[in-house]
Amino acid sequence: MARGTDYTPLEEAGFQVIAAHDGKHALEIFQRHINEWKLVILDIVMPKTGGLSAAKRMSQMRPELPIVMMTGYNLNESPQKHEEVKWHVLSKPWNVNSLNTVLERALKTDGDNLCLFPPYT
DSSP states (O other), rough: OOOOOOOOOHTTTTEEEEEESSSSHHHHHHTTTTOOOSSSEEEEOOOOOOOHHHHHHHHHHHHHOOOOEESSSSSOOEEEETTTEEEEEESOOOHHHHHHHHHHHHOOOOOEEEEEEEEEE
């Protein structure tokens, strides 16, 4: 997503949105709050540390954590596996309905969730 993206749909769904500048920054934020995350959303293509690399490292630290990967690439929307990291696919451009569908699949519980959402596409 581009800077200035409207995170309102996520916030209205009860998520606390924390944006990262790039994959390296995402990992730094993740480690500071390592036990608080309920869900992570990353873009497959991110500056500095790519989304797949960041997801792999996060998954090593929290293997049970649901990860949603955003992509403009032609992937089907079923859960994918790459380098031992299972993730759910959110195809871009996304809309509120596709976002809700992916989040419902990824999350197993409700409540206060932290969501890492990259501000880049």
